[in-house]
Amino acid sequence: MNKISLHAEGISDITIVPNTFIDQYMPSANGAYVKVYLYLLRCFNSNRPEITISSIADHLENTEKDIIRSLNYWEKLNLLQLTRNEHHEIISIHLIDLNTSQNPTVDTDMETVPDSEEEIAVTLHMPKKPNPRQTYSTEKIAQLNENDEIKWAMHIIEIYLDRPLKPMDMQLILYLYEELKFSAELIMYLFEYCVSKNKKNISYIEAVALTWAEEGIDSEEKAREATATYNDHYHAVNKAFGLNRSPGQIERQYITKWVEVFGFSDEILTEACNRTILRTGKPDFKYADKILETWFKKGAKNMEDILKLDEEFSKSNKIPEPGKVTPITKPSSNKFNQYPQRTYTAKDYAELERKLLNKGL
Template identity: 25%
Template sequence: MFYKEVNEIDLGETSIANIFIDIFMPMADGLYVKVYLLGYKSACDSSFNPKFDNNSIAKNLNVPLSDVISAWKFWEGKKIVKMHKNEGYDDFDFSIEFLDLKRIYTENISVNTKSIKSNSDSIVQVGENENIRKMFNSINQTVGRYLDQGEKLSILEMMNKYNMSSDMIMCAYEHVKAKTGSSKPVKYIEGIIRNWYDANLYTPEEVKDSFAVRSERYMLYKTIFNELGFSRQPSRAEKQLIDEWFDKFNMDIELILEACSKSKNVSNPSVSYINGIIKSWNTKNIRNLDDLKISEESQKPKETSPKHVSTSSTNGDTYKKTKFHNFNETFTQYTSEELDEIIEKSQKEKFR
């Protein structure tokens, strides 16, 4: 039960339609509601300071002017205000037109407003689920603000559409925050969930394992590109070729690095060039360095025994021996000392 004290002192009042309190206020965080109310008060009170503007709201709430403009953009998105850019070079100088909420309610009562109201009720009902409540609280902490009603509805629809648990939704928000360092809209999160759904990932553990596989493959890309002397990241087409080496051809990383080493004498090495070598090896069922060694050994020409040189002529006659035929036999009859003595004696006789 709620009731208020009766007081005859008139300090002024601002009347606001219940449609704002019932329908639109739950969609926004506290700051956006404060901005709306302060602006609406100024619009309703003709005796209010005519110079009161967005800068005044920012100072009053002790927030940046950009936050005030963001609030008006939010309410404009809900179609209950219109922003009109004032003349001048100030990008933050806007006049705000408050639309008639009663007219909006009357025109949309048969479609939009009932839908919004029923959705708001459904959020309250779903919020009684401990896992859903825990999910929303976790997301609030991850993004650093409170989710509005529209975001909550989108998240619930996303869960039903892709049959994802609350743990997966929290996992997606945490992944995006860790990857980008900032919060992203629900549409961005839905893109992550859709990718996981297409990859048949339905639990945070499966997502974690998938990340581990991708991380390992990334290191393989990096190792191969380092061997090729590339300092850039592989393109999508290059990744597809490299993936084939591992997944389709079942090649060992050592064998792939061996293929890369063969491009050192090529002026413009490329992944396509290495792919030609890999394909050639694949046709020979070469999967590792041992296979390559066996293949290379089998291609070497076999050694043949030396041919016997016959001393006979073609007609069966024996060649006439000269003094050189007995050269080795004569030479091996002496020791090294005796040979030195013979050479020395020969030299003396020659120059006598």
């Protein structure tokens, strides 16, 4: 991982958070993004002018892709400038003095909150735009309004959003239709699905759309199938662990790994979760991951394979039956025990008693 040089304007050698950031940017920003910006400020106080995406991710306990998304978010709001090399890797982060720069008003619709299954996919597989999304002219938007199919879709989307469409909504719809080649039906389902997750901001909806495009989801039917699959996996794990909440970000990454990398069914996920509860007494995703990784490395594909692994483990670690004494075959090192022991009868004991009595007379 390449090192990134860090520069700043108007920031002292102690960690000072500009009031402009607190007043204008922090309220509408995702907490993970705020953590990244504050950590960059902190780096100057620790005499570390060079950092890496990996070091930031490790310190904040997040993924590298999430860190990059956070940096892109702040760059979009002109709080920092990113310099990239020919491989599109970030090599420099320049924090801008908020007291002197002219920054746009923050729109909460720009906020992206990574807490759905689709956006986790964005985190794990960063979508690549062929080109930055262009801004369409008023004339182009007017042409869009003349399309009966899209006109109907916009009407439905207004119902989903429970408000009139904004210019940025129109720009996104046109981008989905013209660039990503989404059908009107797919666009309507995209908004329906995101709103059902209580996510109405445009950046979030665009992130889901880009993930679908990258995964080859080009119809409403495929989109419904994909979202239903993820929902089933999360529900199965939640039920096994007894969770009454949506999985957190790291937990969703585990589930995605179990399904997409290991290729395990919900039945196997449930079995691993059940064993985790029995052994740890709590819903421990890390422990369950170790169980599933072991099964994956041993080539288990279904429950029959897992039961065979259990049987092999039992044979190699067989415990003696209760009450059964295992004979000791190793000879004792005690020299007195190396001689054959004599067996005494009742007659022998009587004779011995007689001799002792005669000695006492």
